[in-house]
Amino acid sequence: xxxxxxxxxxxxxxxxxxxxxxxxxxxxxxxxxxxxxxxxxxxxxxxxxxxxxxxxxxxxxxxxxxxxxxxxxxxxxxxxxxxxxxxxxxxxxxxxxxxxxxxxxxxxxxxxxxxxxxxxxxxxxxxxxxxxxxxxxxxxxxxxxxxxxxxxxxxxxxxxxxxxxxxxxxxxxxxxxxxxxxxxxxxxxxxxxxxxxxxxxxxxxxxxxxxxxxxxxxxxxxxxxxxxxxxxxxxxxxxxxxxxxxxxxxxxxxxxxxxx
Numbered sequence: 228x229x230x231x232x233x234x235x236x237x238x239x240x241x242x243x244x245x246x247x248x249x250x251x252x253x254x255x256x257x258x259x260x261x262x263x264x265x266x267x268x269x270x271x272x273x274x275x276x277x278x279x280x281x282x283x284x285x286x287x288x289x290x291x292x293x294x295x296x297x298x299x300x301x302x303x304x305x306x307x308x309x310x311x312x313x314x315x316x317x318x319x320x321x322x323x324x325x326x327x328x329x330x331x332x333x334x335x336x337x338x339x340x341x342x343x344x345x346x347x348x349x350x351x352x353x354x355x356x357x358x359x360x361x362x363x364x365x366x367x368x369x370x371x372x373x374x375x376x377x378x379x380x381x382x383x384x385x386x387x388x389x390x391x392x393x394x395x396x397x398x399x400x401x402x403x404x405x406x407x408x409x410x411x412x413x414x415x416x417x418x419x420x421x422x423x424x425x426x427x428x429x430x431x432x433x434x435x436x437x438x439x440x441x442x443x444x445x446x447x448x449x450x451x452x453x454x455x456x457x458x459x460x461x462x463x464x465x466x467x468x469x470x471x472x473x474x475x476x477x478x479x480x481x482x483x484x485x486x487x
Contacts, residue, residue, distance in 0.1 A: 230455050231466055231487060234429045234448070235387050235405055238464040241471055245388075249355055251454040252387075253335045256351060259450060260339065260434065263443050267342050268436065274335045334358070341437060348437050349381040350374060359391030368395070375415055381435040384408045385447070389425070389474060396420065403476040407447075411435045425480050 230236035239248050253272065260270035334357065339349040357363035371394075374380045384394060385407045393400035400406055400420065409432065410418035421430055429448035436443065455461070470484055 230461060230464075232425070234423065234425065234427050235451065236455065236460065236464070237389055237425060237470070237484070238466055238468075239460060240388050240390060242464055244458070244460060244464065245355065247458060248454060248460070249353060250335060251458055252353055252450060253337060255450045255454055256353070256445065257337050259445055260337065260443060263445075264339065265436070265440060267440075268339055268348065269342060269345070271338050271340060272335055273338050274333055276333055334363070339434070339436065347380050349383065349435060351383045351434065352385065354384060354386045354388060354394075356388065356391060359386075359388065359394075375410065375412075378412050378415065381412050382408075382410045383432070383434060384410075385432070387451075389476060403480065405429075407432050409433060409435065413438065425476060426483055 230238075239245060257270045257272050264270060334355065336353070337351040338347055339351070340346060341348050352358070352367070354367075355363075358367040371382060371384075374382050386393065387405055389403065389405075393402055393406065394408065396408070396418075397416075398420075400422065404422055404424045406420060406422040407430070408418050408420055419433075421432065423430060429451055431444050431446050431448075433442035433444055466487070470481065474481065476484070
């Protein structure tokens with residue numbers, strides 16, 4: 228791993244570097260599959276846009292497009308009188324506005340398709356915060372249900388975020404760690420769950436294809452390390468700052484993290 232941790236660097240998540248990291252990792256997964264897949268498959272990046280409305284998205288800070296200031300004293304009166312003397316006041320029209328314009332969030336993932344008809348074989352999701360909370364979580368679960376119900380498509384879900392509740396499983400995944408779910412279409416409703424802690428190195432993960440073709444194994448540690456180096460996160464992340472309070476990790480993991 229290129230960062231100071233043996234596995235995932237949690238400061239990427241805590242210090243607003245996640246969108247850049249996520250896009251880089253998705254691209255690296257696609258590139259790695261492009262090299263390793265058999266000739267009868269292709270890997271493609273796919274994208275959708277989530278619209279988060281004011282009553283569904285979490286509280287966020289934002290900068291206004293225009294800032295208004297006020298001068299005190301004589302200068303304020305003088306400029307105001309000059310403005311009234313030289314300009315006419317326009318009559319306004321009435322329009323309904325939202326409390327806040329909706330936010331657009333772009334969600335990207337990787338699809339493996341079989342040639343020649345480009346039939347979907349495997350979908351690979353690297354979860355983002357929007358997948359784990361708000362209405363984006365329901366969209367993510369609805370997509371999962373559609374793919375599982377088809378009984379034709381494998382689904383790999385990779386969660387490299389400590390924040391937010393894990394995706395639901397019949398056997399509950401405990402929070403406070405990282406995990407990957409490999410759901411093979413022919414084995415549903417049973418799936419393989421790989422889980423590791425903040426202290427563990429990132430694993431190698433199997434990416435299933437269409438039987439009888441063997442899995443393609445990706446080295447998650449190598450891919451994350453490449454994204455970390457190219458993004459130069461070691462130059463921007465503040466590892467001297469303490470981890471956030473309320474972080475859902477065990478006391479042992481917190482003590483270890485604070486000792487790094």
